[in-house]
Amino acid sequence: MKKILPIVLVLAILFGFAACGEKSPIDETVTATFTAEISTTTECFHSWTNATCTEGKTCTMCGEVISSPLGHNFGHATCTSPSTCTACGETTGEALGHQYLKGLCVRCNAKDSSYVAYGTIQGTISYKHNDFVGHKGDTGATVMLIPYNQRSNLEKFDNSRAAIGITGKYESGIMVTECDGNGFYIFDNVPAGYYLIFVISKNTTDDRAFDNPSGYKDMIANTLFPDVPQKDIERITILIGAHKYIKKVAQVTENSTFTFSYDFGETFY
Ligand SMILES: [Zn+2]
Ligand SMILES: [Zn+2]
Numbered sequence: 329m330k331k332i333l334p335i336v337l338v339l340a341i342l343f344g345f346a347a348c349g350e351k352s353p354i355d356e357t358v359t360a361t362f363t364a365e366i367s368t369t370t371e372c373f374h375s376w377t378n379a380t381c382t383e384g385k386t387c388t389m390c391g392e393v394i395s396s397p398l399g400h401n402f403g404h405a406t407c408t409s410p411s412t413c414t415a416c417g418e419t420t421g422e423a424l425g426h427q428y429l430k431g432l433c434v435r436c437n438a439k440d441s442s443y444v445a446y447g448t449i450q451g452t453i454s455y456k457h458n459d460f461v462g463h464k465g466d467t468g469a470t471v472m473l474i475p476y477n478q479r480s481n482l483e484k485f486d487n488s489r490a491a492i493g494i495t496g497k498y499e500s501g502i503m504v505t506e507c508d509g510n511g512f513y514i515f516d517n518v519p520a521g522y523y524l525i526f527v528i529s530k531n532t533t534d535d536r537a538f539d540n541p542s543g544y545k546d547m548i549a550n551t552l553f554p555d556v557p558q559k560d561i562e563r564i565t566i567l568i569g570a571h572k573y574i575k576k577v578a579q580v581t582e583n584s585t586f587t588f589s590y591d592f593g594e595t596f597y
């Protein structure tokens with residue numbers, strides 16, 4: 329790069345001879361002014377950077393810029409990240425967020441951890457009233473729905489009300505209901521999963537409970553042991569008394585209905 333540098337040189341020379349003991353002081357001032365134009369040539373051995381999204385190709389030595397910035401190359405935003413420049417990582421806007429339908433994101437297939445699928449369990453519990461009337465609904469029979477194979481989790485809860493047959497949906501996941509006048513029962517909005525359906529007859533008793541009460545209690549405990557905490561087994565055993573009971577493992581899937589119906593047979597066997 330060539331530059332004409334106007335250089336003004338001002339040369340002031342002052343000769344001062346102070347009269348000090350001289351008889352004739354001499355004051356002489358010489359002022360000289362030079363104006364010169366000096367032509368210079370400065371050559372930069374450029375060192376170019378690569379152009380970036382935001383800066384053109386630039387010389388690191390002299391700062392000269394010889395191209396425009398490349399500009400960002402923004403990709404599409406995704407569920408979890410905003411639109412991002414493929415070159416420099418700069419982002420713009422916001423992530424789209426998942427769009428869930430039935431527990432899965434329609435865009436990226438991510439699972440919705442808060443999604444719960446629900447199904448239904450229902451059925452009819454009956455017994456043989458007598459030869460003349462035949463079979464009737466086991467009205468008032470208690471039906472318990474107990475999360476299957478979750479004994480250790482159930483231990484964390486107070487299940488005492490559920491275990492004595494009080495109808496309701498409990499925090500532990502246990503549900504209790506009663507058969508209606510036709511022996512029909514239903515649990516709806518049951519979270520998907522495996523359950524133990526445990527039915528305690530209202531209108532039938534088991535001879536074994538009278539012949540061998542402790543044996544009958546042991547049998548109940550063995551039936552419930554894998555799934556129900558000990559203290560709850562004790563309460564349920566009292567609730568059963570001498571009545572007949574039956575258990576069944578059920579699987580609930582989304583929007584499905586699992587049907588379990590059972591006939592306890594003769595009133596006193
Ligand atoms: Zn340069
Ligand atoms: Zn960029």
Ligand SMILES: [Zn+2]
Nearest residue numbers: 407426433436
């Ligand atoms: Zn998604």
